[in-house]
Amino acid sequence: MSVEFELAPGRMVGGDHPCFVVAEIGQNHQGDINIAKEMIKKCKEAGADAAKFQKSELNRRFNRAALARAYTSPNAWGPTYGEHKQHLEFSHDQYKELQAYAKQQGIYFFASAMDEKAADFLVDELDVPFVKVASADANNLPYLKHTASKGKPMILSSGMQSMGIMERAVSTVTQNMPGEKRLVVMQCTSTYPLPPADVHLRCINLFKEKFPHAVIGYSGHESGIAISLAAVSLGAKVVERHVTLDKSWKGSDHAASLTFEELKDLCDNIRIVETALGKPIKEPRPSEQGLFKKLGKSVVAACAIPAGTKLTIDHLSVKAAEPFGIPPDQIYELVGQTVTKAIEEDATIPKEALAA
Numbered sequence: 531m532s533v534e535f536e537l538a539p540g541r542m543v544g545g546d547h548p549c550f551v552v553a554e555i556g557q558n559h560q561g562d563i564n565i566a567k568e569m570i571k572k573c574k575e576a577g578a579d580a581a582k583f584q585k586s587e588l589n590r591r592f593n594r595a596a597l598a599r600a601y602t603s604p605n606a607w608g609p610t611y612g613e614h615k616q617h618l619e620f621s622h623d624q625y626k627e628l629q630a631y632a633k634q635q636g637i638y639f640f641a642s643a644m645d646e647k648a649a650d651f652l653v654d655e656l657d658v659p660f661v662k663v664a665s666a667d668a669n670n671l672p673y674l675k676h677t678a679s680k681g682k683p684m685i686l687s688s689g690m691q692s693m694g695i696m697e698r699a700v701s702t703v704t705q706n707m708p709g710e711k712r713l714v715v716m717q718c719t720s721t722y723p724l725p726p727a728d729v730h731l732r733c734i735n736l737f738k739e740k741f742p743h744a745v746i747g748y749s750g751h752e753s754g755i756a757i758s759l760a761a762v763s764l765g766a767k768v769v770e771r772h773v774t775l776d777k778s779w780k781g782s783d784h785a786a787s788l789t790f791e792e793l794k795d796l797c798d799n800i801r802i803v804e805t806a807l808g809k810p811i812k813e814p815r816p817s818e819q820g821l822f823k824k825l826g827k828s829v830v831a832a833c834a835i836p837a838g839t840k841l842t843i844d845h846l847s848v849k850a851a852e853p854f855g856i857p858p859d860q861i862y863e864l865v866g867q868t869v870t871k872a873i874e875e876d877a878t879i880p881k882e883a884l885a886a
């Protein structure tokens with residue numbers, strides 16, 4: 531049985547538990563708390579398990595020069611990167627309001643902690659059920675130690691990182707997390723939008739092999755839902771996708787996000803794929819019985835067979851027959867047996883016509 535643990539109160543992940551779907555609102559709320567709330571509501575309606583944000587304490591996350599850097603992108607909300615990021619950053623009180631709103635909507639609420647101070651706020655003040663480590667922090671060893679030591683389950687993303695770095699990140703987290711090691715490792719490529727050739731879903735299998743004590747997931751930045759569904763069929767037990775109210779809005783992530791209709795489609799189809807994965811046991815299924823009776827084949831008489839005939843292979847043929855008879859995989863066992871009554875050419879060989 532693969533690893534499983536309680537990611538959030540009442541919600542197990544891994545093993546045979548349903549894939550945990552994270553709707554990443556991120557900064558697609560445009561800095562407007564009402565848009566953020568509308569998005570949380572829509573995440574719930576679409577069937578996602580959690581609504582996610584990105585929490586930064588900007589002076590901790592960026593140095594002064596990075597904050598002062600001119601940001602001339604059409605996606606900029608201010609002349610410098612710091613002012614741009616400040617516009618998209620909710621205050622602690624706003625976070626509390628959003629958390630309460632999510633609780634009221636009945637959806638888990640969490641955020642990626644973009645720096646140590648953000649992790650302190652999310653865990654120590656908001657008491658989020660688990661913490662997400664964004665790709666840019668997967669090689670940030672002091673941050674990983676600090677965050678893991680809080681003892682919350684963690685989701686660790688892997689964009690922009692090598693396997694060697696991910697091995698270090700996982701061992702840092704597991705060494706510093708007290709108690710049960712509750713860790714999800716996400717395959718991720720940090721390209722927006724992500725071309726299929728850069729997705730590398732096979733890393734899901736690699737992570738399963740290298741991190742047998744972690745649950746493996748997928749954080750996607752591609753267009754559409756096909757690749758995320760394929761990730762689930764390869765064993766991703768947590769899937770995270772950005773969501774937007776409008777792909778054409780200003781902002782770096784909208785174009786690579788799912789609309790809420792697409793999110794619903796993803797959630798619905800994940801459940802279908804999970805059901806379809808079934809068990810690695812090959813046997814006829816009860817639902818196949820009708821077709822099997824209609825088109826499944828039986829042993830019939832290749833010619834008229836008089837009573838007392840000792841059967842050779844030349845007496846026998848295989849057809850879809852009425853009534854249903856002896857399955858053709860048993861045809862060679864009939865050779866050498868004697869029929870106790872005459873059988874017409876083309877008729878099903880009746881079991882009771884064979885001598886014991």
Ligand SMILES: CC(=O)N[C@H](C=O)[C@@H](O)[C@H](O)[C@H](O)COP(=O)(O)O
Nearest residue numbers: 556557605664665666720781782783
């Ligand atoms: C790697 C990482 O953190 N990526 C995040 C999560 O996917 C993104 O949402 C970035 O915050 C976003 O693309 C940044 O855009 P800008 O620089 O315009 O604020």
Ligand SMILES: C=C(OP(=O)(O)O)C(=O)O
Nearest residue numbers: 584642664665687718749
């Ligand atoms: C950047 C993030 O996610 P990822 O690295 O998984 O794309 C995030 O969660 O803030």
